[in-house]
Amino acid sequence: MADIINLLPDNIANQIAAGEVIQRPASAVKELLENAVDAGATEIQLIIRDAGKELIQVIDNGKGMSETDARMCFERHATSKIKTIDDLFQIRTMGFRGEALASIAAVAQVELKTRMHNAELGTYLEIDNSVIKKQEPCQTAEGTSIAMKNLFFNVPARRNFLKSNAAEMRHVVDEFIRVAMAFPQIQFSLNSNSQNLFYLEKGSLKQRIIAILGQHYNARLVSVKESTDYMDVHGFVGKPETAKKTRGDQFFFVNNRFIKSPYLHHAIMNAFAEMIPADSYPLYVLFIDLDPAHVDINVHPTKQEIKFDDEKVMYAFVQAAVKHALAQFNITPTLDFELDPGIQQLDAVSKPFTEQQQAKSVNTSLYKSFTQANQAHTIDTNNSNLRHWKDLYEIGKSAPDTGSRAPREESPVSSTPVSSSLSGGFESRSSTASMIDERWQDTTIDQKVPVQVHQQYILSQIKSGFILIDQQAAHERILYERYQRALQDSPVPTQQSLFPQTLPLLPADAALITEMLPELQVLGYDLEPFGNNTFVVRGTPADIQSGNEQASIEGLLEQFKNFSTELKVNRREQLVRSMARNNAIPAGKSLSTREMQNIIDELFACSMPNAAPGGKYTYISFKLADLAKMFGA
Known part of the structure; x- marks a missing residue:
């Protein structure tokens, strides 16, 4: 029987390993920046083209590499960081496994220029699909410049799985920020499509954060x-x-x-x-x-x-x-045990308590109620201040009720002795029912008015029984269809702000908002880039409460970034669902009768009123026949 197990060729093995290390352009950015840090660089420049799909280049002024090291660094598991097993448990550098450059060379076209500080000439290498195409001496600055072009050019399936340029750029910026934040003593810069996004001078950690x-x-x-x-x-x-x-x-x-x-x-x-x-x-x-x-x-x-x-x-x-x-820094709430100086000026503190005042106080009813046994609830009937309380009570008891509501009294059902209610048969039941009917005859309650339950559900009567509506899910469905119509033919009205607000964002979030600006404008947001990852908010959708502009946009971003669904949806669908979920009335908000009725009317005017965009039920119906069965009728 012939043997069937063979060793994989190096280029295929490297491509498989690259799938673990290099998942997207940002992964390569992270590895190249960390290598530059490990090389002892004090200045690191990152150049990006087409969100890293066309070019990722890192230039540093580190110690550089010799001709042999330049060739060896692209071999799998070639590293200067580990020599014995004990070294694996004392890692203080960023990279150590020797997989990054080998993985990058397996899925991109790489050009490397490097020169050590004491060398007259540097080394130039050109690698394509893990194969060295050219190696020769060259003139170059001290340090290393490595450029990887056409990422995943030889793995089309993986390249097709990359997101839009804005989404991939957001990940690149995230990785850049993480490395730059960790090393404030190093100067970093980021250039994307010939535009300077960051130039971070050396400084303290606080300066780098700011x-x-x-x-x-x-x-x-x-x-x-x-x-x-x-x-x-x-x-x-x-x-x-x-x-x-x-x-x-x-x-x-x-x-x-x-x-x-x-x-x-x-x-x-x-x-x-x-x-x-x-x-x-x-x-x-x-x-x-x-x-x-x-x-x-x-x-x-x-x-x-x-x-x-x-x-x-x-x-x-x-x-x-x-x-x-x-x-x-006095951020947390604390107890202030220092005495207010104003208290010292009060008579009770500044003047002595004389014997005459003590004797007068001892004879008062207030003093006796707290010093004599079982006197805490004593009421002095001779006290003139209490003399008219009984008359006031009698007047209140006999006064006719002029309000629209019946006087509060004990329920006839609860006041009826148990024995009489059981022995009286139908007569006692009918009399009790008539008393309850009389009690509610004067009320003006309309039985069809919706009722809010626990500030989360809306109960509404229908001919066959009643329905219980989830107010958040229902409003989410209403907004979803409204925003869908806006993207098709009828834009959402914009409520212009009296005082436009500036909205500073993280660079990654700013890139995301920039990508979504056309859709956001149709959905009622009036945003304008203001430079340095800042936007001016001039207006928001008309149904968003004024003064809540920043929270609305931040909430939308959070929903969009953490959007999850089993179905693969496009960016527009994701945006509409995120916006509907963010702007929907939350559970726990009290609603007026008119607001509840509006939700009911708009929900059943939707094309699919029974479920929210994510699939959650918007309402559940209860039929009278089913209720009768529950009660054993």
């Missing part, structure tokens, strides 16, 4: 700094007023490596408990430094998910550090 996230954070950052023998935590958190409805201003770094940790994020949220709304996210940029032996960073190809040997200690320490920082 340069990336915006000048408006300058006076709103709280310093965090705690040290123990086990670990150190330092960085900044934002004051409660900086909390946003959208994620994006949250950064955790472990030994200068960006990580994603829902567990530690929960610790921060607990530290901010009761200071920010439950659906908001605080700003934080926190660095955790600890012995690499206590952390395993080799659990995920992107190294963004790591494991700690004692997560509970990490959780408690991070939470305590943030709470301490907020308390130090």
Whole structure:
């Protein structure tokens, strides 16, 4: 029988490995920037064309590579970081596995120029599909310049799965910010399609945060700094007023490596408990430094998910550090034990309590009620202040009721003795029913008026029984169809703001909004780019409450970025669904009778009133026959 197991050729093996490391242009950006940092660079330049699909180039002034190293760095598992197994548990560099450049060379056309500081000439390499096409000496600046062109040119299926340029650029900016935030002592710049998006000078961590996230954070950052023998935590958190409805201003770094940790994020949220709304996210940029032996960073190809040997200690320490920082800067509520100077001027404090005053106080009924046994509820009937209470009560009891509502009295049903209600048969039941009817005869309640249940559902009577409407799901369906019609032929009316607001956004969010501007304008948003990732909000859809413009756009962004569905929908559909979900009346909001009736009327005017866009039921009907069965009739 012939053998059937063979070794894969290197180029195919590299392409398979590249699927784990290089998933999109942003993945290559991360690896190339981290290599530049490891090379000891003090200036790093990132150049992007066509959101990285056409070109990703990183230029640094690091130590460069020799001719042999330049050739070897593209081999799989070729690394200068690990020589023994013990080195794997003492990693302090960004890259160490030797897979990044080999993976990049397997799915792109690569050009490398590098020169060491003490060398007269550098090395030029040209690689195509893991095959070296050219290697020769060249004149180049000290450091390394690596350019990868036409990403996934040889894997068309993977290239087809890439998102739009705006979406991919958002991921590229995210990776750039994460590396730049971790190393404020390095100068970074980002150029996209010949446009400078970032130029970050060397400086302190606070200066880097402000340069990336915006000048408006300058006076709103709280310093965090705690040290123990086990670990150190330092960085900044934002004051409660900086909390946003959208994620994006949250950064955790472990030994200068960006990580994603829902567990530690929960610790921060607990530290901010009761200071920010439950659906908001605080700003934080926190660095955790600890012995690499206590952390395993080799659990995920992107190294963004790591494991700690004692997560509970990490959780408690991070939470305590943030709470301490907020308390130090008087952010958390505190008790003020200092006496008000004005109290010292009161007679009760400044003047002596004479014996005559003491004797007078002892004889009062108020004093006796608190000093004599069982006298706490004593009422002095001789007190002139209480003398007329009985008359007032008698007047109130005998006064006729002039209001439209019946006087409040005990229910006839509850006041009837149990024995008589059981022995009286139909006669007692009919008399009780007539008393209840008389009680409600004078009311003006219309039985068909909708009723709100627990500020979440709307109960409405129909001929065959009644329906129970989910107010949020129903309003979401109404808005969804309204926005769909707007995109087709009838734009949503815009409510112009009396005072236009400026809306600063994260660079990634600004790129997303820029991509969606045409659709947003049709849907009623009047936005205009204002430079430096800022927009001017001149108007919002007419059905959005005035003054709520920023929260509306931030909520829309959050819904859009975290939109999930089993079906693959286009960007317009995703935007319409996100906008309907964000602007729908939430559960817990009290509605007037007119508002409830409007929801009912508009819901049943929809083309598909029975379900929200995501598939959730908008209402459930209850028939009289079914109700009778429930009661055993």
